[in-house]
Amino acid sequence: LKSDYEFKANAVGVVEEGLSEEGERNKGRYEVLSRIRVFPECTDGLPGIGEYSHLIVVWHMDREREVKLKVKPRGHIDMPQVGIFATRFPPRPNHIATSVVELVNASSSYLTVKGLDAWTGSPVLDIKPYDYWDMVKNAKVPSWFKLFWEERSSQRHYAKNVPWLGP
């Protein structure tokens, strides 16, 4: 296998209502109810999904145009420069996002979710249930991430106020 291996996929759905602007991405994630429309070709894949409390949404960050391999996380604290694979930041190769969300409602073709950091119109590539294989006890993260998290937790939208979230 070489790096010119090309992967092709079709969207299974779209974020019909999500974050309205890029600036909202980190601000309102856990307050906004997002609505995913699953395309008619794929709605047969939905039955049973309502029995899970959380999902992993795989989506294409299609507004992102850049790829940067070295990034310096933004924030008020001094962040080290790290490789993009050491972050969840958007300008990554392939612009694929995986977002853990709370499932609020599932109908025959729509999913209403909380915690999705996708802009309105984003293509959805897969929808997966969050299950026990996704749960890591005591995951270790860098100290810069912890500082970032604490800073976010002190804001009203994050951590402490989302009962299912965090370590």
Next chain:
Amino acid sequence: LKSDYEFKANAVGVVEEGLSEEGERNKGRYEVLSRIRVFPECTDGLPGIGEYSHLIVVWHMDREREVKLKVKPRGHIDMPQVGIFATRFPPRPNHIATSVVELVNASSSYLTVKGLDAWTGSPVLDIKPYDYWDMVKNAKVPSWFKLFWEERSSQRHYAKNVPWLGP
């Protein structure tokens, strides 16, 4: 957006040593050390990744040829028929897998990981750090998943024997 929206990506790396046969997929996942080679074009994205204990590997299940929207989970217990999006099974639209793995070692172009359910040769589409945004406390799963999990836990490869795994 319509379902004919086409997404294209290039592999960022390859599972150079993974599960050797499809049959091993569920058997040896937490026993096998897998090695991911990151392509030279992308190795600049790696620095800093070694500070995390766990990663999310996004990869293409390129051996899977089928797409089934309705599936009946295999196992010794009676499973209900559910939609593919209510499972993590391979024959899903786009054949994208997201696997949470333990990072055992990171070098300048290789990642050695534990818990990857990918066959040798699988294309890797993204590598993400597992962080606090991926941790769900008390996630709810269907009763069929719990039975499946208990059955697996009684085998030597799973749950009870992987200290970081599970609820």
